[in-house]
Amino acid sequence: MSATGLNHLSIGSTDIERSVRFYESLFGMERIPTYNFGFRTQYLRCGDQQIHVFQLPDSVPRFQHFAINVDDFMQVYERASAEGLLDDAFGNAVNEMPDGSVQMYLRDPGGNLVEVNWPDAATLDASRIKEWKKLAERHEQRGENLEATLYHNRRQAS
Numbered sequence: 001m002s003a004t005g006l007n008h009l010s011i012g013s014t015d016i017e018r019s020v021r022f023y024e025s026l027f028g029m030e031r032i033p034t035y036n037f038g039f040r041t042q043y044l045r046c047g048d049q050q051i052h053v054f055q056l057p058d059s060v061p062r063f064q065h066f067a068i069n070v071d072d073f074m075q076v077y078e079r080a081s082a083e084g085l086l087d088d089a090f091g092n093a094v095n096e097m098p099d100g101s102v103q104m105y106l107r108d109p110g111g112n113l114v115e116v117n118w119p120d121a122a123t124l125d126a127s128r129i130k131e132w133k134k135l136a137e138r139h140e141q142r143g144e145n146l147e148a149t150l151y152h153n154r155r156q157a158s
Helices: 016-027 073-082 143-147
Strands: 008-012 030-032 041-046 049-054 065-069 094-096 102-107 113-118 132-134
Touching: 016 030, 016 041, 016 049, 016 073, 073 102, 073 113
Parallel strands: 008 049, 065 113, 094 132
Antiparallel strands: 030 041, 041 049, 094 102, 102 113
16 A cells, blocks of 8 residues: 555645635635534635645644645745845745755744745756755765655656
8 A cells, every 4th residue: 555646735724715815826726625623624626736724723843844845936036026025044035956846844834834936947947936945065964865856756866
């Protein structure tokens, strides 16, 4: 028996409408039919996956996060930067990874940490992103670290 894929991710919010609007406006997610659990919940379509936003009095961990791919990294960066949403919980808000992918961290209105991924740093203008840093310049990468990737379908350089 093995997992066949991610079905959905559930996140908390203290203001569900504000959080849902955030995901709709910044990432183009759409509301989809939602079960009634006896508390406020809204499902959102995220590509072929779902994000479930629920409103309960839970606290949000500082480092726990989920990651999404986007079709326009610069547009998301520019909006997140302008709205003061970037977060440096992991030491920096925008990181170029050793495999050439890029990670950006931001906080949603519910306090959830969201990682935004992009597959190819070479397709972005790093000079327009003041927070841009190479992970390898902050933390040594060796051995297995250099084989890591956020994109399993990417062919590794030898």
